[in-house]
Amino acid sequence: MTASCRSRTTSACRPESSFSSWSFVGVLLVVLVVLLPTSTDACGAPLRYESMKIKDSLDNVYQPGNSVEYQCRPGYIRIVPPLATSSTCQPNNTWEPLQEACRRKPCPQPREPLNGQVSGTFQFGSEANYTCNEGYYLVGKATLHCEISGDTVAWDDDPPHCEKILCEPPEQIENGVTSSQKETYEYNEVVIYRCNPSSGPDKYSLIGESMLICSGHNKWSSNAPVCKVVKCDSPVPENGVLRSGHKRQFYYQDTVQLGCKKGFDLQGSETVVCGANSSWEPQLPQCTAVPAPPSTTTPASTAPGLVTSAYIFKNLLNI
Numbered sequence: 044m045t046a047s048c049r050s051r052t053t054s055a056c057r058p059e060s061s062f063s064s065w066s067f068v069g070v071l072l073v074v075l076v077v078l079l080p081t082s083t084d085a086c087g088a089p090l091r092y093e094s095m096k097i098k099d100s101l102d103n104v105y106q107p108g109n110s111v112e113y114q115c116r117p118g119y120i121r122i123v124p125p126l127a128t129s130s131t132c133q134p135n136n137t138w139e140p141l142q143e144a145c146r147r148k149p150c151p152q153p154r155e156p157l158n159g160q161v162s163g164t165f166q167f168g169s170e171a172n173y174t175c176n177e178g179y180y181l182v183g184k185a186t187l188h189c190e191i192s193g194d195t196v197a198w199d200d201d202p203p204h205c206e207k208i209l210c211e212p213p214e215q216i217e218n219g220v221t222s223s224q225k226e227t228y229e230y231n232e233v234v235i236y237r238c239n240p241s242s243g244p245d246k247y248s249l250i251g252e253s254m255l256i257c258s259g260h261n262k263w264s265s266n267a268p269v270c271k272v273v274k275c276d277s278p279v280p281e282n283g284v285l286r287s288g289h290k291r292q293f294y295y296q297d298t299v300q301l302g303c304k305k306g307f308d309l310q311g312s313e314t315v316v317c318g319a320n321s322s323w324e325p326q327l328p329q330c331t332a333v334p335a336p337p338s339t340t341t342p343a344s345t346a347p348g349l350v351t352s353a354y355i356f357k358n359l360l361n362i
Contacts, residue, residue: 094145210257248295303330
């Protein structure tokens with residue numbers, strides 16, 4: 044061991060250490076490189092598949108040569124003939140790709156309802172859609188879903204069925220009758236309403252649809268009509284004339300055409316109809332007076348002779 048001194052005046056010399064601080068840093072780096080995994084000597088997370096999942100728990104690191112085993116996800120079963128379900132970490136640090144080895148489990152084949160149809164693919168995750176023939180209506184859910192049920196798959200509800208469309212008798216109306224009186228009406232069967240004769244001076248008018256059709260289960264094509272007296276006052280406005288539709292009395296849906304006397308303009312619709320509320324539709328027009336045209340008469344000019352005489356008379360006064 045050697046020793047060195049800067050000068051005689053300094054303190055006693057210390058021997059140089061054979062293990063410097065730089066050597067310690069180098070050893071530490073080597074240890075870290077050995078202990079920490081790098082992207083060049085391991086595979087990433089195993090590949091994911093729609094129909095398969097990792098059978099065992101995942102590891103933190105997969106070295107080349109390590110393998111993982113897949114199994115079918117819930118709702119899926121193995122394809123026949125079976126395909127590979129094991130993938131290995133390759134030397135280039137990538138996973139060996141696999142084909143989907145599982146397929147969707149089928150739900151029980153649904154039966155077509157009497158007087159109806161069912162459509163769909165009938166596998167896990169799919170739907171079964173039910174419809175009925177014309178004249179029938181669906182009782183139950185129109186769409187069923189194939190879902191996981193325990194270790195298998197099943198429909199999420201009971202299948203629906205189709206029943207014949209029938210209607211209860213339509214509403215009876217005041218001052219009117221229907222064409223038939225039955226306890227039950229079948230699909231597309233028709234009922235016609237009419238009003239009774241009025242006992243007063245004015246007739247009854249039928250407001251609404253006179254013909255109703257059984258269009259759905261206990262469903263008619265429209266509401267029942269109403270029978271009542273609808274009477275409108277004279278539609279002729281002040282300074283107006285009735286051009287068509289001359290009557291002494293105006294009842295429901297009577298239509299008239301209006302105009303104005305000479306010297307007046309019609310403001311509004313010339314055609315109006317007696318509406319269900321005993322008022323004219325649209326609102327009655329008005330007749331407004333036509334403004335008088337501006338005068339075109341030229342003011343009378345002074346005669347030339349008068350101008351000359353006035354000029355001479357003025358000059359005489361100045362003499």
